[in-house]
Amino acid sequence: MSKNKVRISKGFWLWCQFSHKDMNYLKSIKSKVNKSFLGPKFDIHLTLIGPYLNLNNFQINLIKKTIKKQKKIHIKLLNYSYSKDKFTSLFIKVEKNKSLISLRKKFYKTNYLNKDSNYKPHISLFYGNKESKEKKRLILKLPKLIKKCIINKISIVNVDENINKWKIIKKIKLN
Numbered sequence: 001m002s003k004n005k006v007r008i009s010k011g012f013w014l015w016c017q018f019s020h021k022d023m024n025y026l027k028s029i030k031s032k033v034n035k036s037f038l039g040p041k042f043d044i045h046l047t048l049i050g051p052y053l054n055l056n057n058f059q060i061n062l063i064k065k066t067i068k069k070q071k072k073i074h075i076k077l078l079n080y081s082y083s084k085d086k087f088t089s090l091f092i093k094v095e096k097n098k099s100l101i102s103l104r105k106k107f108y109k110t111n112y113l114n115k116d117s118n119y120k121p122h123i124s125l126f127y128g129n130k131e132s133k134e135k136k137r138l139i140l141k142l143p144k145l146i147k148k149c150i151i152n153k154i155s156i157v158n159v160d161e162n163i164n165k166w167k168i169i170k171k172i173k174l175n
Helices: 020-037 057-066 098-105 132-141
Strands: 010-018 046-052 073-082 090-094 122-126 148-160 165-173
Touching: 010 020, 010 165, 020 090, 020 122, 020 132, 020 148, 046 098, 046 122, 046 148, 057 148, 057 165, 073 098, 073 122, 073 132, 090 132
Parallel strands: none
Antiparallel strands: 010 046, 010 148, 073 090, 073 148, 090 122, 148 165
């Protein structure tokens, strides 16, 4: 996140979520991370776009319409990584492929904020602050990543980072 940007901690985000098999696999990794780091609870996801300050029924229907004919997307998991930022503290780096960028572009005309071109797709495993050496040590204990995952749904999520709340309010299945 660039230094001149204000982080919006309350709003609605669009998350990509995965096939049942891939969700279980990713949840098992996140569970191993949380046994060591005790982070806040949130569903496994890849953030697609946001935030939206408000979403009414019209806007939710627009989101549904925008992805009505969207097919499932295959993504490539690259590696485990970490940063000093609380919300990218420990994560799985995801390849920024054409399908993911194309899906994201479908929402450019909607009323979300932070229209940042510096998109770094990832799957968060932990939110919080830990020392880099602790993260490196834990990464060494995590299982080898599978090569690919399937995104088969978009979730609309009500987020309040001030109280560590991420509530999925609508799931939309992809074709």
